Amino acid sequence: MAIESSMNALCHQHVIQLDHVSFDYQDQSVIRDLNFAVKQRDFVGLIGSNGAGKTTLMRMIVGLLKPKTGSIELFGEPISQFKDWQRIGYVPQKNSFNPLFPATVREVVQSGVFGKRNIARKIPKADVQKCTDAMEVMRISDLATKRIGQLSGGQQQRVFLARALINNPDLLILDEPTVGIDIETQHDFFQLVQHMHQHHRMTFLMVSHDMEMIEAYLGKEPVQQSGKLKFYVKHSHEIENCVDTNLAHSLSTREAELH
Numbered sequence: 421m422a423i424e425s426s427m428n429a430l431c432h433q434h435v436i437q438l439d440h441v442s443f444d445y446q447d448q449s450v451i452r453d454l455n456f457a458v459k460q461r462d463f464v465g466l467i468g469s470n471g472a473g474k475t476t477l478m479r480m481i482v483g484l485l486k487p488k489t490g491s492i493e494l495f496g497e498p499i500s501q502f503k504d505w506q507r508i509g510y511v512p513q514k515n516s517f518n519p520l521f522p523a524t525v526r527e528v529v530q531s532g533v534f535g536k537r538n539i540a541r542k543i544p545k546a547d548v549q550k551c552t553d554a555m556e557v558m559r560i561s562d563l564a565t566k567r568i569g570q571l572s573g574g575q576q577q578r579v580f581l582a583r584a585l586i587n588n589p590d591l592l593i594l595d596e597p598t599v600g601i602d603i604e605t606q607h608d609f610f611q612l613v614q615h616m617h618q619h620h621r622m623t624f625l626m627v628s629h630d631m632e633m634i635e636a637y638l639g640k641e642p643v644q645q646s647g648k649l650k651f652y653v654k655h656s657h658e659i660e661n662c663v664d665t666n667l668a669h670s671l672s673t674r675e676a677e678l679h
């Protein structure tokens with residue numbers, strides 16, 4: 421019992437803490453007095469109509485916008501002092517690449533494992549394998565040698581998701597991650613993020629319009645509503661962590677169960 425409660429305390433540490441946060445664009449008030457906390461091992465789904473302020477909130481959390489009032493803490497530190505950005509993965513709603521950008525798909529995905537390391541350094545074999553797995557999961561293996569700027573919007577989005585996943589961040593922030601992605605890949609992607617949440621201790625904050633997916637995984641009732649923003653939350657208490665580090669394993673295991 422004592423062990424269980426100390427484990428609960430450990431995974432209840434705040435990853436994001438928003439206190440009385442407000443934000444305006446010129447004379448338009450977008451977010452008003454928002455209080456919300458994301459705890460370690462939460463999966464938070466954020467739902468809201470167009471213009472509700474979801475992207476604005478994500479941009480504040482990753483330090484791209486400053487709240488007008490209130491405070492934001494990341495992993496217990498005020499955002500202005502926070503330096504551990506490699507703990508956080510962020511895939512924004514729209515990435516658009518200059519068609520002439522010279523990097524290939526494999527190079528962009530692989531750059532997810534560099535962190536603070538020297539980019540010119542030789543990449544360890546295990547990281548090359550991770551990259552191959554992530555490309556397989558996101559169904560972009562056949563695009564590996566293509567230039568990123570020459571892909572369609574949906575293909576580019578899959579490259580960014582693969583890149584975010586191999587970095588294995590403690591917190592992954594996804595802004596409408598599956599917009600423009602075909603149904604089959606969407607399905608595999610959700611399977612994968614759920615597995616990462618339940619077995620690999622990852623915390624997720626995901627903006628979505630996919631009510632079906634949100635309700636299926638996070639339940640029908642939001643735990644909090646603030647203005648037009650609705651927060652759905654599932655906390656993972658699974659303590660049997662998966663030791664397999666191959667990204668594709670959750671899909672192959674699952675598919676084997678289904679057939």
Ligand SMILES: Nc1ncnc2c1ncn2[C@@H]1O[C@H](COP(=O)(O)OP(=O)(O)OP(=O)(O)O)[C@@H](O)[C@H]1O
Pocket residue numbers: 445446450468469470471472473474475476477
């Ligand atoms: N750079 C900007 N300058 C001025 N107003 C902006 C800017 N970005 C967003 N807004 C306005 O702020 C409001 C919130 O925008 P935001 O992009 O955060 O909404 P959202 O909930 O992510 O919407 P969607 O579901 O359409 O992506 C909208 O009314 C939008 O027009």
